[in-house]
Amino acid sequence: MGDIAQRYDELVARIREAAQGAGRDMHTVRLLAASKSQRVEAIGDALTAGVTLLGENYVQEAREKKRVVAKAAEWHMIGHLQRNKVQTAVELFDVIETLDSAALANALDKEGQKRGKIVRTLVEVNLAMEKSKSGVAPDRVAGLLEQVAKLPHVAVEGLMTVPPVQERPEGARRYFRTLRELADKFRGTGASNVRMAELSMGMSYDFVVAIEEGATIVRIGAALFGPRRL
Numbered sequence: 001m002g003d004i005a006q007r008y009d010e011l012v013a014r015i016r017e018a019a020q021g022a023g024r025d026m027h028t029v030r031l032l033a034a035s036k037s038q039r040v041e042a043i044g045d046a047l048t049a050g051v052t053l054l055g056e057n058y059v060q061e062a063r064e065k066k067r068v069v070a071k072a073a074e075w076h077m078i079g080h081l082q083r084n085k086v087q088t089a090v091e092l093f094d095v096i097e098t099l100d101s102a103a104l105a106n107a108l109d110k111e112g113q114k115r116g117k118i119v120r121t122l123v124e125v126n127l128a129m130e131k132s133k134s135g136v137a138p139d140r141v142a143g144l145l146e147q148v149a150k151l152p153h154v155a156v157e158g159l160m161t162v163p164p165v166q167e168r169p170e171g172a173r174r175y176f177r178t179l180r181e182l183a184d185k186f187r188g189t190g191a192s193n194v195r196m197a198e199l200s201m202g203m204s205y206d207f208v209v210a211i212e213e214g215a216t217i218v219r220i221g222a223a224l225f226g227p228r229r230l
């Protein structure tokens with residue numbers, strides 16, 4: 001068995017254990033393979049091992065990979081999306097996890113309308129309001145959702161976050177909890193195109209804590225692929 005297949009099996013076991021420990025069904029947690037800068041061979045190995053969900057950070061990189069990755073997968077955009085890349089992003093990705101402004105929502109709506117499709121998104125929340133990170137501030141989520149409610153070709157399916165780097169995985173818990181509480185607050189109060197079904201949070205280092213706090217998508221790079229390289 002290859003390295004990636006072995007790491008995948010170990011990750012699935014840890015996800016199952018974390019879910020069970022939290023009294024959750026493991027099938028409510030999906031592993032997203034964060035494949036930025038990975039070679040297509042590695043992505044192929046991951047898909048063969050059982051991965052069904054890929055996350056890419058750059059539109060152009062995703063386009064090149066999608067051309068050569070033969071196996072079907074769900075593709076998520078997990079990097080910051082510039083408005084001038086919206087057209088290609090809507091074409092390539094099944095879900096944009098990084099919706100973070102009304103202007104971007106409007107642009108996605110326009111592109112969705114052109115293609116006769118509803119663009120699926122998560123709202124990225126910058127919980128600690130770090131200047132170095134994209135994402136909408138927690139107190140601006142409500143306003144963004146109000147705008148989305150007016151857009152027939154955009155749907156928000158949940159929230160996504162990348163918390164500040166922590167010395168220990170446990171340090172991220174309060175951020176994961178805050179994201180869940182935010183989702184709870186907006187669940188069932190929004191328009192028909194706003195749902196709070198998904199919480200995309202937790203990476204290689206801290207996904208166990210994220211699952212304990214309700215993650216439905218954990219974005220795993222290094223723990224699946226090994227150290228990054230191209």
Ligand SMILES: *Cc1c(COP(=O)(O)O)cnc(C)c1O
Binds near residue numbers: 223
């Ligand atoms: C790279 C990346 C990940 C995966 O990080 P690892 O620590 O390698 O698991 C998750 N989310 C985003 C947004 C990323 O850019």
